[in-house]
Amino acid sequence: MxxxxxxxxxxxLAFVFLNFVxxxxxxxxxVGVDSFSFAVLSNAIVEQxxxxxxxxxxxxxxxxxxxxxxxxxxxxAALASASGVSLEVATxxxxxxxxxxxxxxxxxxxxxxxxxxxxxxxxxxxxxLMPKFVTNTLWEVPARGFFMTLTALFLWAVLRAVKLPExxxxxxxxxxxxxxxxxxxxxxxxxxxxxAFLLTMIFVVATKIVKKQIxxxxxxxxxxxxxxxxxxxxxxxxxxxLLFGSxxxxxxxxxxxxxxDSVITAFGNLAVSLGRSVGLLAxxxxxxxxxxxxxxxxxxxxxxxxxxxxxxxxxxxLRSYTGFYIVTFFALFIGMGCASLISRVPxxxxxxxxxxxxxxxxxxxxxxxxxxxxxxxxxxxxEYTAGLYAKYHVSGTLACNDGLLGSRIASVTGDAYLPIGGxxxxxxxxxxxxxxxxxxxxxxxxxxxxxxxxxxxLFAPVGVTVGADWSVMFSNRxxxxxxxxxxxxxxxxxxxxxxxxxxYHTGWGVTYESLLLADLYENRYKTFEANGVRMWLAF
Numbered sequence: 082m083x084x085x086x087x088x089x090x091x092x093x094l095a096f097v098f099l100n101f102v103x104x105x106x107x108x109x110x111x112v113g114v115d116s117f118s119f120a121v122l123s124n125a126i127v128e129q130x131x132x133x134x135x136x137x138x139x140x141x142x143x144x145x146x147x148x149x150x151x152x153x154x155x156x157x158a159a160l161a162s163a164s165g166v167s168l169e170v171a172t173x174x175x176x177x178x179x180x181x182x183x184x185x186x187x188x189x190x191x192x193x194x195x196x197x198x199x200x201x202x203x204x205x206x207x208x209x210l211m212p213k214f215v216t217n218t219l220w221e222v223p224a225r226g227f228f229m230t231l232t233a234l235f236l237w238a239v240l241r242a243v244k245l246p247e248x249x250x251x252x253x254x255x256x257x258x259x260x261x262x263x264x265x266x267x268x269x270x271x272x273x274x275x276x277a278f279l280l281t282m283i284f285v286v287a288t289k290i291v292k293k294q295i296x297x298x299x300x301x302x303x304x305x306x307x308x309x310x311x312x313x314x315x316x317x318x319x320x321x322x323l324l325f326g327s328x329x330x331x332x333x334x335x336x337x338x339x340x341x342d343s344v345i346t347a348f349g350n351l352a353v354s355l356g357r358s359v360g361l362l363a364x365x366x367x368x369x370x371x372x373x374x375x376x377x378x379x380x381x382x383x384x385x386x387x388x389x390x391x392x393x394x395x396x397x398x399l400r401s402y403t404g405f406y407i408v409t410f411f412a413l414f415i416g417m418g419c420a421s422l423i424s425r426v427p428x429x430x431x432x433x434x435x436x437x438x439x440x441x442x443x444x445x446x447x448x449x450x451x452x453x454x455x456x457x458x459x460x461x462x463x464e465y466t467a468g469l470y471a472k473y474h475v476s477g478t479l480a481c482n483d484g485l486l487g488s489r490i491a492s493v494t495g496d497a498y499l500p501i502g503g504x505x506x507x508x509x510x511x512x513x514x515x516x517x518x519x520x521x522x523x524x525x526x527x528x529x530x531x532x533x534x535x536x537x538x539l540f541a542p543v544g545v546t547v548g549a550d551w552s553v554m555f556s557n558r559x560x561x562x563x564x565x566x567x568x569x570x571x572x573x574x575x576x577x578x579x580x581x582x583x584x585y586h587t588g589w590g591v592t593y594e595s596l597l598l599a600d601l602y603e604n605r606y607k608t609f610e611a612n613g614v615r616m617w618l619a620f
Contacts, residue, residue: 083198084198084199084202089198089201089202092202093184093185093188093202093205096184096205096206096209097180097181097184099210099439099443100180100181100183100184100209100210101177101180101181103210103215103443103446103447103450104176104177104180104215104218104219106173106219106220107450108220108459108460109459109460109461109462109465110169110220110459110460110461110462110464110465111169111172111173111220111221111459111460111492112219112220112221112457112458112459112460113219113220113221113222113457113458113459114457114458114485114503114504115224115503115504115505116172116221116222116224117460117485117488117489117491117492117503118488118491118492118501118502118503118504118505118512119153119154119157119221119222119224120157120168120169120172120222120488120492121488121491121492121495121498121503121512121515122134122149122151122154122511122512122515123153123154123155123157123158123161123168123171123222124158124168124492124495125495125515125516126154126155126158127158127161127162127168128495129515132151132154132155132511132515133511133514133515133517134147134148134149134151134511134514134515135148135151136148136514139538139539141263142262142263142266143266143537143538144266144537144538144539145524145538145539145540146509146522146524146538146540146541146542146545147509147510147511147513147514147522147542147545148511148538149510149511150224150262150263150264150265150266151263151511152224152227152260152263152264153222153223153224153227153264154222156175156223156227157171157172157175157222157223160174160175168492168495169492169493172220172221172222172223173220175222175223176218176219176220176221176223176226179218179223179226179227179230180209180218182230183205183208183209183214183218183229183230183233184205184209185205186205186230186231186233186234186237187204187205187206187208187209187233187412188201188202188204188205189233189234189237190204190233190234190236190237190409190413191203191204191205191413191416193236193237193240193241193382194240194382194386194413195382195417197420199420199423199424200416200417200419200420203415203416203419203420203423203438204412204413204416205412206416206438206439206442207360207362207412207415207416207419207442208233208408208409208412208416210360210442210443210445210446211358211359211360211408211411211412211445211446212357212358212359212360212445212446212448212449213357213358213359213404213405213408213449214226214229214408215446215449215450216449216450216457217229217405219450220459224264224265225264225265225405227264228261228264228265228267228268228405228406229405229406229408229409231257231260231261231264232261232271232406232409233409233412234257235254235257235258235261235271236385236409238250238253238254238256238257239254239257239275239385240381240382240385241253241254242254243381243385244381258271265405266537267402267405267406270396270406273392273395273396274388274389274392274393276392277388277389277391277392278384278385278388278389278392280388281384281385281387281388281391282381282384285379285384309374309375312374312375313371313374313375316374316387319391320390320391320394323391323394323395324394327394327395327398328398329394329395329397329398330344330347330348330351331347332397332398332400333346333347333348333350333351333354333400334346334347334350335350336349336350336353336354338350338353339353351397354400354403354404355403355407355411357404357449358403358404358407358408358411359404359407359408359411359412359415360442360445360446360449361441361444361445361448362415362418362419362438362441362442362445363411363415365414365415365418365419365422366411366414366415366418367414367418368417368418368421368422369413369414369415369416369417369418369419369421370386370387370390370414370417372417372418372421373386373387373417374387386413386414386417389410389413390410390414393407393410419438422434423435423438458485460489460492461612461613462612463611463612463613463614464486464489464490464611464614465489465493466611466614467490467576467609467611467614467616468489468490468491468492468493468494469493470609470616471490471493471494471496471574471576471609471616472493472494472495472496474608474609475494475496475573475574475616476573477497477571477572477573477574478496478497478498478499478516478570478571478572478573479491479494479496479497479498479499479572479574479576479616480498480499480500480551480554480555480567480570480572480574480575480576481498481499481500481575481576481577481578482555482575482576482577482578482585482586482587482595482598483578483586483587484500484502484503484504484505484506484587484588485503485504486576486578486614487499487500487503487576488502488503488504490576497512497516497517497518497570497571498516499547499551499554499570499572500547500548500551500552500588501513501516501518501547501548501551502548506548506587506588506589507547507548508545508546508547508548508549509542509545509546509547509548510547512547513545513547518547518570519545519547522542522543522544522545523542523543523544524540524541524542524543525540525541525543526539526540526541527539527540527541547570548588550566550569550570551566551570551588552586552588552593553566554566554567554572554597555586555593555595555596555597555598556586556593556594556595556596556597557596557597558596558597558599558600559597559600559601559604559605559619563597564620567619567620568620572619572620573618573619573620574608574616574617574618574619575597575598575601575616575617575619576614576615576616576617577598577614577615577616577617578613578614579613579614579615580612580613584596584598584599584602585598586598597619601617601619605617605618605619606618
């Protein structure tokens with residue numbers, strides 16, 4: 082299907098407008114969990130004029146201790162500094178900009194895979210409205226969301242380099258991989274994808290050699306008629322071996338909807354996980370893969386397309402992260418399935434079929450926001466008010482009994498807080514250097530045998546105990562030990578999330594009793610109280 086160029090541009094601009102409508106803020110402030118600690122680090126760059134955690138060539142990629150992939154921090158800080166707006170406004174603007182860029186990135190990627198305009202239009206629509214992509218490009222620092230966009234541009238650049246292996250094209254592909262690595266450590270999974278692609282191309286070359294050796298058998302009409310069935314059988318067998326032989330299904334025996342040791346239960350949880358990431362159109366991915374598998378005269382794009390599912394299967398054990406890297410690939414699979422089905426609709430009804438696709442994709446995105454937003458949570462008015470109070474009336478470090486609350490307040494104040502890492506309650510991290518909690522540290526290499534695909538760094542720090550010190554302070558009563566820790570980190574005020582429990586602090590997913598808060602209730606005055614937030618002048 083071929084469309085006029087102006088028509089294609091008009092459709093893409095319409096998709097941009099649709100994405101803006103879908104992402105119109107439904108909350109009074111930003112959403113997310115890690116986004117608030119990211120905003121604090123972005124603010125540190127603005128205030129200090131540098132990223133204090135960049136102490137090694139691997140630090141910008143988050144592969145050195147006390148660091149994190151820092152592309153999103155620099156991007157947010159740059160926009161806030163250049164425009165003069167607050168970081169909260171900058172994150173909102175970036176969410177819209179990433180959504181708009183993703184429409185064109187998806188289109189470029191699709192055009193490089195196929196010149197079919199229907200496919201090239203379906204992919205950016207499906208991609209930008211996938212639930213996992215939408216919920217990671219709302220009002221938050223663009224880390225995972227921009228990583229997905231860069232994945233699309235990386236695939237585009239790689240295919241161009243394969244078709245036209247010039248130094249410039251190869252350099253562009255390398256640059257895209259570098260940018261991906263600056264936004265998320267999952268960029269390493271692209272290596273897995275291209276290993277699968279390389280193995281597929283080796284298999285294709287071997288098949289061509291065999292055909293030349295026994296042409297009478299492999300080129301006979303009877304074999305050619307059965308080649309599609311044979312190809313499907315081989316592909317399905319490899320897929321099944323990877324799925325059942327890699328142990329992936331064992332990680333899906335427990336879920337929100339199904340629980341048990343059966344294969345059916347694992348498949349149910351896997352389907353739910355994929356559906357929550359890619360949306361209602363997920364079943365069409367099977368159609369798209371089948372269409373490419375049965376196509377003739379395959380080239381590098383088709384073989385990359387087919388090798389990707391095989392590469393993804395063994396990585397599905399990374400259950401918490403799968404949605405962040407499968408979205409881009411599923412957009413291709415689903416887009417091919419949509420294009421194939423729509424092309425079979427009579428021309429007079431084809432416009433209605435396209436409209437139905439847009440409606441389903443939009444409903445899927447809207448439902449994802451409605452379902453995920455309450456789970457994802459956002460900064461409440463009381464937390465924002467507490468942040469404004471702390472900005473003007475609290476000096477020194479603000480220590481909170483809950484990391485998420487601390488990062489939200491600090492995203493308003495721009496000042497140091499404990500525990501570092503926000504909701505993740507990190508033992509050590511870039512925050513420790515950004516806040517000046519430590520001046521330097523020693524490292525030791527992590528043994529190669531202990532490195533895995535989800536390892537955070539190639540080295541481990543020695544003697545950095547910021548997270549542990551925070552926990553010790555909250556576990557002890559007012560006295561010498563807690564005061565010594567408070568003095569080390571310049572803590573003057575204790576902040577408490579008082580909505581659910583009394584005298585507690587939570588870290589590493591565990592709730593502990595807080596003797597410090599119990600003493601504050603009896604021996605100190607509250608300096609601030611809002612809905613669910615209290616502050617105490619402790620030290």
